[in-house]
Each structure stands twice: as structure tokens, then as C-alpha cells.
Amino acid sequence: MSRIPFVDGWSVGPKLGAFEARDDSTASVPVHLPHDALRDLPRSADSVQGVHSGYIPGGVFEYTKTFEAPAEWRDKTVRVEFEGVYRDATVFVNGDFAAHEANGYAAFVVDLDPFLRLGEVNTISVEARVHRDSRWYTGGGIYRPVHLLVDDPVHLALDGTLVVSRDIDDERAILEVSTRVENRTRYTATRRLTWTVTDDDGAIAATGTSPVTVLPGGDAVARVRLAVDSPRLWGPDSPHRYRVRALLDDGGTPTDETTTAHGIRRLQLDTRHGLRVNGVSVDLRGACIHHDNGPLGAVSIADAEDRRVRLLREAGFNAIRSAHNPASRALLEACDAHGMLVMDELTDVWTKSKTAFDSSIGFEERWRRDVAALVAKDANHPSVILYSIGNEILELATPHGATWSRRIAEEFRTLDPTRFVTNGINGIIANLGRMADAMAEAAASDPNTMMAGMGEQMARMNSSALVTESTEESAAVLDVVGFNYADSRYDLDAELFPNRVIVGSETFPDRIASLWSDVRRLPHVIGDFTWTGWDYIGEAGIGRVDYTDAEGYTPTGTAGPFPYLLAQCGDIDITGHRLPASYYREIAFGLRSEPVIAVHRPAHHGRPVAKTPWSWDDVVSSWTWDAPAGSPVTVDVYADADEVELLLDGEVVGRVTVGAPRALVARFETEYRPGALTAVASAGGAEVARTSLATAGRPLLSARAERDEIAADGIGYVEITIADDQGTLHCDRDRPVAVEVTGGELAGLGSARARTEESYGSSSATTFDGRVLAIVRAGSPGEIRVTATAEGFAPATAVIAVR
The missing domain is CATH 2.60.40.10 (Immunoglobulins)
Incomplete structure (x- = not known):
């Protein structure tokens, strides 16, 4: 089976009513897929999607494409595969309804055979609708790749080869390979399947073969167990993969084939050793990420996904959480290639909505298909180690919510028992109806704003008996209990639930020093996922810093006023540039000994600020400022050391003990003068490392x-x-x-x-x-x-x- 790109020759315009005609304002324009129909729409303060989408409006869009259907397709099976259309995709072929997929993140296949006009030009159209259906920027339209599938009627099923390696030792690994064959003819068909496992140098590691008989209109699964000698394992530091080729032939004539990458690796989980990959304990240095790709909008392109994973890896992360939706195929391929571990998330809502038209509508009818689509996409990716069944689910702390938790978790285990199941639990969000009325009212309009002002009270509530008791059953169905902003439970749960394994599924960025200390100290806490690793469009201004003495300033909580577009809370900015917070985290992880200089903008020195729990300081690693010499300036130095000495052109500015205003920080109040600013970190009286910033010359x-x-x-x-x-x-x-x-x-x-x-x-x-x-x-x-x-x-x- 080969996926033929089906990305050229498309056009898109607003969807019109049945009795409307296009004019200059509604004309379709040519596009190359993947495409984000929302990115370039005019923004405004009164956009119906508001701060959630960065004030980018929604809409209803229609994509169209014409293509030739040659007469020789008469003896073929013709389909189109969409990796993702956001949202409520409706597909028509030659004007006739062909398919509907409500889930904006699920791949789906459209059978063209009933609609094609062979020997003629055919038209396919796809409608997509985006309207107040998410708490972040989703993009819209055909934002993931599209493929044309032209096969013999007896063919290998799409994503039909599954490779599992459970029995592994130093001598050999047993690969359990299953391949599904489909028969679209009216006759029983017998074919032969041959499997070949090759290493990355093309050397054959194992082979096997089996005949398979498929009844008319049905499918059949052929299986083989193959031994790979002296297996090379896939892991975070050595992401080695084998290739498994499945060849279907008819009397010696090849008729179809597919190649599946497979990483051989062992996963273990317990409260004594935490998470082990190939027998080695791994603490998850995690980043939550949304699915847009910055200036590209919400499109999934292989090069963009690979770049993002590579840069996150270079910044010290070894795991990502795809929040709050299933990851793209291209992202998972990049994670496989770079050794990035993945928590892939099903959804942000179950049956209770968070926005007016979100995916809670129809969830009770669709959820099994959504789970199946996620598993089918992920099953052959060694990077995926955790399935998350949800995020901050509103009904989770009720008996019916616990029933849904169990139901969804068991569906994942039925379809794929080789990975662990988690859920991003926020005990406060799950108990809004039982908390104070004022808190409930605040959360009803904006849960993030509620959380931003609660501080230590939030920690106390998350560790309360109410949260303990109300979430116990929903947590008990999980292999790993994900806690959002609930590190106050880490020590408590070691006593209350001695068999509970925990991951910090979503945490505040400025608390990484203490959070990582907890991960290292507590074997039952297997990692931390910061919000967020990479900045993103939407949830506009959630991590901003406001100067409260600005003319006309009005507090707005976490909702950044128009024209805020970005969240402004990533360790890495929207362009892929590492910010000072990223280097602070690298130091907290114990991966960096060199200190980092972060300068507060001199133009704002002394001004009062308002921040959210997702904010970092308004700092830049620069000593080049359009400020008069002698201007006061605050300089922070991030260092894993006892003391830091700051020098300007070799003269001592000061020597400060590390630890204030937060762990791993030494703060200096000085004056700006062009030159070379050097920070020298020392521990036990000896220099550990130093770093410098120089003033730039002619621009x-x-x-x-x-x-x-x-x-x-x-x-x-x-x-x-x-x-x-x-x-x-x-x-x-x-x-x-x-x-x-x-x-x-x-x-x-x-x-x-x-x-x-x-x-x-x-x-x-x-x-x-x-x-x-x-x-x-x-x-x-x-x-x-x-x-x-x-x-x-x-x-x-x-x-x-x-x-």
C-alpha cells in the first residue's frame, strides 16, 4: 500500500448556501494542502471566538478539487485518506454525500468507488466548520495531509500491519506481527504474505511467510512471530528502528506491499523504580504543546514537526504531552526519530462542555471511534508510552464520571494493552459545583483566571479530603495518575495510595526547581510536564507580564486583551528561539552547568507588574539596550551554584548568594553601561562556570x-x-x-x-x-x-x- 499525496489543485472559499452564487468577496482561492483556513482571517476585538483563538474568527469553509479518474481504475479500489480536517468534515464526491467525520483530529477514509465517473473529470469537495468549539486556537480546514489510495481489490488494509515486541532479552527479541488483508471482490481470494525485517543498513534481521484466505467482502488477519537476534533497542538516547515489510503476492506476482517502522523497547512501571524504558529508570522531562506550528498556523508539515521536536529535545526535554488532542502522524514520526517520549491525549471534554459548540456534542455516540482512531495512528510508534483519556474533565469527580473514566480506559486497554493509561486530573475543576460559589462563578467564565489568583489556597484545595475522595475511583482506573497543578498531592498520595504512580501532567513553569526536586526525590512521581514547552496561538496573553502603571490599564486575569495573539508562556517562542526560562529549566533539570544572564528591560525598570502563574519575568539575555549609560537595570543570573559574581568589563559589580527571588537565581541591581557583562558561578568557594554577554556593535x-x-x-x-x-x-x-x-x-x-x-x-x-x-x-x-x-x-x- 502506498499513500499518494493528494495535496495539489485544491481551492478554498467560504461555504455558501444552496441558492447563493460566488462573487469577488467569496471567490475560492487556490491552496496547497495542508492548509489552515483561519490563519489569515481578519482579527478583531469582537471576534466570536475571542481570546481562546487569539481573536481570530471561525467560519465555514469549502475545499474543492477536480481530478481525472482513468478507465483503468475500473478494476481498482479507490479511496481518499484525510489525516485530519478541523472540524465537522463533510465530504461530497461529484455532488453526492460521501462521508462525515465530526472529530477534527481523527484520520478517516472516504471510499470513492460508488461515486467515481471513470474516464471523466471528477470533483471532490470538503466542508469544515469552526465556531466556538475549543479553548485554544485550532485552525480550520484540511490542516493535515491527504492521500489518494489506489489498490487492487484484494489489498493490505490501511494501517493494517501491527508490530509488537513483548518478549525481549539480550539474545533476541520476538516480534509479533499481524497484517490485515481486505477483499473487495465477490470471490474468495487466497494470497501469500511475506514479512521481512531489515535494520537501518538494509541488512535482513528476520523473515517469515504465510498464506491467507479472505472471503468475499471481508478481511482476514495473518500473523507471524519473528526472532530478531541481538536486538538494538529503541530508547530516548538511542532511537533505533527496524523496518518491517509486508509483501502480498498472488501466485508469485506481487500485488501490494507496505513498510512499517518498529522500535523494540520494554516498558515497566511501579512505585519503586518509577518508569523504566529498557530496564533504565527515566524521569519524564516533559513539555505540554499545542498543535499549531507558529507562523504556519495549525498545519502539520513533516519538516515543521521535526524541527519542533528537535529543538525541544535540544532544550532538555525528553517527553511531550500532545495537549489536548491527538498528535499528528508527522509529529509522532519526529518523536520516534529523535527519541522523544509521548503522552498522546484523546480530548479536552467528555460529556460536559467547556465551550458552546465543543466536541462534547455527540461524544457519547462517537467516543469508541475516536479511541480507535487514536490507537490505530499510534500503535506502531515506539515514542508513545502513555495514552491520556482526557484533560481536566468536568464530570470526573462524580459516580457517572468515574464510570466514563473506567469505560474509556478499558477501551484503550482492549485495543492496545502494551501502553499505560493516564488522565490529566484537576481536582478543583472536577469539583466546581462543590467549591465556593465565588470560585465556581469565576471558573464558569474562565477556569484559568480562577486558578491564576488562588496560589497556596489552590494547593490546599487540591490536597483536601474532598478532592481525595471524589477523584479516587477515576484515579484508580489509571496506570498513571496525571495531576494538573496538584503537586501538593505528591507526598500525601504516597501515604494514602501506596500503589499510585503519579505524573505532573500539567504544571506551572516558574516552579520547575521544586517540582523537579519532587520528581527526583519521589520514585512514584515519574515526571513533570510544564505548561508549555513551545508558545502557541490562542489562549492569548495567558503568560504575559502587564505593567500596571500603564495608562488605561485594567486587570483582565489571564485573558489578554486584543490584539494579543499568542499565549506568551512557552520556554521556546513561536519562532523556535529559546527564551531565558528554557535555560533556567535546563539548569533545574541538572543538564547545564553554565550560568545564564537574564536582563530585565531597562525601559521598564521599577515599574509595578502583574503576572499570572504561567508568566515568566520580562527578561532577555542581552546587554544591548537603547538606554543611557547609568540607567538602572535589574540583572538575574540563573545558576546551580552557591554564589554568583557579576562583572562589567572585568570590574566587580557585586557578589550575591543564589536563591532569591527564587531557587537557582541570583539578582543584581546595577546600572547599564555598554561593555562585556560576565557572570561567574561558584560553589564551595570554587568557580563552577562563567558566561558573558557583550554589547552589540553596528547593526x-x-x-x-x-x-x-x-x-x-x-x-x-x-x-x-x-x-x-x-x-x-x-x-x-x-x-x-x-x-x-x-x-x-x-x-x-x-x-x-x-x-x-x-x-x-x-x-x-x-x-x-x-x-x-x-x-x-x-x-x-x-x-x-x-x-x-x-x-x-x-x-x-x-x-x-x-x-
Whole structure:
């Protein structure tokens, strides 16, 4: 079986009524899939989706494509596979209804055979609806890849090969391989299946064969147990994979084949050793992430997903939580390749809604199909170790909610008993009806705002007898109990529930030092997932820092006022740039000895601020500021040390004990003067490590491609900066940059500025802290040239070869 890309020749426009005709304002425009129909819509403060989507509106969209159906397809089976359409996808072929899929994250297949006009041009159309159906930015339309499947009537089923390795030792691993064959003919068919396991160098590691007979209109599963000698295991530090080829033949003539990647690995879980992968205890250094890809919008493209996973891995994370929806295939493939462990999440709601038109509508009828779709997608990915059945489910603390917990958990175990089941439990959210009326009223409109103001009271409530008793049954059905913002339960549950394994499924970013100490101290706590590892569109301003003396300032809780677009709470910003919080976390993880200098913006020195629990300080790792010499400035140094000495051009500024205002931080009050700022960390009286920041020289506009070469169907990233000739950025000289692309297409352009009215679909953008990111899509082999221009600077060009 081969998936043929079905991504060109599409157009999209607003869905019209049956008696409406298109005009210039509603005309369809050509697009290349995957495509996000929401990203470039005009934003406004009164957008019906509001702060949840970053003030980007929803809509109803219609995609259309015409294609030839050659006469030779008469003896074939023809289908189209959609990896994801957000949301409520309705598919028509030649004007006739063909399929409907309500779940915006589930892959589905449309059988074209009943509708095709062979030897003619055919039309397929897909409708998608987005309207107040999520608490974050979902994007809209056909945002994941589409494939055409043209097969013999007797063929290998889509995702029909499953490889499981349970019996593993140093001598050999037994691969249990099952392959499903489908028969669309009117006759019984007998075929032969041959399986071949190869290593990454092409060497054959095992083979097997079996005949399989399939009755008309049915399917049959063929199985084999294959021994791989001296197996190379898949793990976080050595993500080795084998390839399992299934070949179907008819009397010696090959008729279909598929290749499935497989990582051989052992998972163990208990309260003594925590999580073990291949016998080695692993603490999950986790990042929650949403599914959008920054300036690209909510599209899943293999190169973008691979880049995100690679950068998260380089920042010290070894696990991600796909919040609060199933991950894309491309993301899981990247996690397999980079050794990133995955918690894949089913949904944000069950039967009780959080927004007006969310997926709680119809959940009781659809949930088994949703679980099956997630498992079918994940089953062959060694990176997936945890299935999460939900996030902060409202009904979880009731008897009926516990029944749903058990029902969904058992469905996962029935379909895939090889992985562990968890759930992101928030005991406060689950008990809103039993908490104080004031808290319930606040949470009804915005649960995040409620949580932002509660502090220590929230910790006490999460460890209360009410939460303990009301969530016990829902927690008991899980292999790993996920707690959102409930680290106050870690020690308590070791006493109350000695067999309970816990993961911090969602935690506040500024508490990582104490949270990670808990993970290291308590064997039954297997990891921590921060909110969030990577910034995202929507939940706008949830992690912002407000200066409360600003004219017209009005407190708005976690809801950032228009024109906030981004959440502004990631360790890594929307462009892929690591922020000071990321380096602080790396130090807290024990992965970094070099200190980090984080400078509070001198222009705001001394101003009062308001933050949320998801905020970091408004700091930048820079000593280049448009501020007069002698301006007061606050400098933080992050270090795993006893003391830090700060020097400016070799002169001692001060020496401060580490630990204030928070763990691993030394804070200095000094004055800004251009030069070289150096931090020296010491422990036990001896220097541990040092780091420096230098003031930038003459500013230049530069453009640098992350990779000099990309594939013809790939995308490339170009960082455009205002910096000196050594690459040191000018943070206070931001200005609009225009970008022109030849030999390819500008797919997205934007900066990390959270509060902006600029569009990622524009050809110009204003730098933020000296940088902006251009993303280009390759066409045919050749060369892409990306030229940036800005007033007062010479143009800058980056060149990418397309192979």
C-alpha cells in the first residue's frame, strides 16, 4: 500500500448556501494542502471566538478539487485518506454525500468507488466548520495531509500491519506481527504474505511467510512471530528502528506491499523504580504543546514537526504531552526519530462542555471511534508510552464520571494493552459545583483566571479530603495518575495510595526547581510536564507580564486583551528561539552547568507588574539596550551554584548568594553601561562556570537559512535579524522587514511578539527583540532566494538549495 499525496489543485472559499452564487468577496482561492483556513482571517476585538483563538474568527469553509479518474481504475479500489480536517468534515464526491467525520483530529477514509465517473473529470469537495468549539486556537480546514489510495481489490488494509515486541532479552527479541488483508471482490481470494525485517543498513534481521484466505467482502488477519537476534533497542538516547515489510503476492506476482517502522523497547512501571524504558529508570522531562506550528498556523508539515521536536529535545526535554488532542502522524514520526517520549491525549471534554459548540456534542455516540482512531495512528510508534483519556474533565469527580473514566480506559486497554493509561486530573475543576460559589462563578467564565489568583489556597484545595475522595475511583482506573497543578498531592498520595504512580501532567513553569526536586526525590512521581514547552496561538496573553502603571490599564486575569495573539508562556517562542526560562529549566533539570544572564528591560525598570502563574519575568539575555549609560537595570543570573559574581568589563559589580527571588537565581541591581557583562558561578568557594554577554556593535540586517538544503516537497526556515557582524542582536531597534522569495513560496512570516495586529500571511513583519522568522515552501528542484529589506539597512539574502 502506498499513500499518494493528494495535496495539489485544491481551492478554498467560504461555504455558501444552496441558492447563493460566488462573487469577488467569496471567490475560492487556490491552496496547497495542508492548509489552515483561519490563519489569515481578519482579527478583531469582537471576534466570536475571542481570546481562546487569539481573536481570530471561525467560519465555514469549502475545499474543492477536480481530478481525472482513468478507465483503468475500473478494476481498482479507490479511496481518499484525510489525516485530519478541523472540524465537522463533510465530504461530497461529484455532488453526492460521501462521508462525515465530526472529530477534527481523527484520520478517516472516504471510499470513492460508488461515486467515481471513470474516464471523466471528477470533483471532490470538503466542508469544515469552526465556531466556538475549543479553548485554544485550532485552525480550520484540511490542516493535515491527504492521500489518494489506489489498490487492487484484494489489498493490505490501511494501517493494517501491527508490530509488537513483548518478549525481549539480550539474545533476541520476538516480534509479533499481524497484517490485515481486505477483499473487495465477490470471490474468495487466497494470497501469500511475506514479512521481512531489515535494520537501518538494509541488512535482513528476520523473515517469515504465510498464506491467507479472505472471503468475499471481508478481511482476514495473518500473523507471524519473528526472532530478531541481538536486538538494538529503541530508547530516548538511542532511537533505533527496524523496518518491517509486508509483501502480498498472488501466485508469485506481487500485488501490494507496505513498510512499517518498529522500535523494540520494554516498558515497566511501579512505585519503586518509577518508569523504566529498557530496564533504565527515566524521569519524564516533559513539555505540554499545542498543535499549531507558529507562523504556519495549525498545519502539520513533516519538516515543521521535526524541527519542533528537535529543538525541544535540544532544550532538555525528553517527553511531550500532545495537549489536548491527538498528535499528528508527522509529529509522532519526529518523536520516534529523535527519541522523544509521548503522552498522546484523546480530548479536552467528555460529556460536559467547556465551550458552546465543543466536541462534547455527540461524544457519547462517537467516543469508541475516536479511541480507535487514536490507537490505530499510534500503535506502531515506539515514542508513545502513555495514552491520556482526557484533560481536566468536568464530570470526573462524580459516580457517572468515574464510570466514563473506567469505560474509556478499558477501551484503550482492549485495543492496545502494551501502553499505560493516564488522565490529566484537576481536582478543583472536577469539583466546581462543590467549591465556593465565588470560585465556581469565576471558573464558569474562565477556569484559568480562577486558578491564576488562588496560589497556596489552590494547593490546599487540591490536597483536601474532598478532592481525595471524589477523584479516587477515576484515579484508580489509571496506570498513571496525571495531576494538573496538584503537586501538593505528591507526598500525601504516597501515604494514602501506596500503589499510585503519579505524573505532573500539567504544571506551572516558574516552579520547575521544586517540582523537579519532587520528581527526583519521589520514585512514584515519574515526571513533570510544564505548561508549555513551545508558545502557541490562542489562549492569548495567558503568560504575559502587564505593567500596571500603564495608562488605561485594567486587570483582565489571564485573558489578554486584543490584539494579543499568542499565549506568551512557552520556554521556546513561536519562532523556535529559546527564551531565558528554557535555560533556567535546563539548569533545574541538572543538564547545564553554565550560568545564564537574564536582563530585565531597562525601559521598564521599577515599574509595578502583574503576572499570572504561567508568566515568566520580562527578561532577555542581552546587554544591548537603547538606554543611557547609568540607567538602572535589574540583572538575574540563573545558576546551580552557591554564589554568583557579576562583572562589567572585568570590574566587580557585586557578589550575591543564589536563591532569591527564587531557587537557582541570583539578582543584581546595577546600572547599564555598554561593555562585556560576565557572570561567574561558584560553589564551595570554587568557580563552577562563567558566561558573558557583550554589547552589540553596528547593526546590520542579516538573513540566515537554518539549513542550506531542503527537499523539493519540504519547507525551510530563514532567521532574519538586526545584529552586528558577530551575530549579537539589537533588542531595541525593531522595525518592519519586507521579504521577497524567488524559486519558492513564502509560507509564513512572523516574530515572537505576542501582542500584534500583523498577519503571518503577510510579506512583511516587524522584528521582535531583533529577529523575525521567514518560512518558505519549496517547489521544484533548484534554488530558493529569500531577500529581506528594511529601512536604513542594506538588503540581506539567504539561499537554500532544493534537491
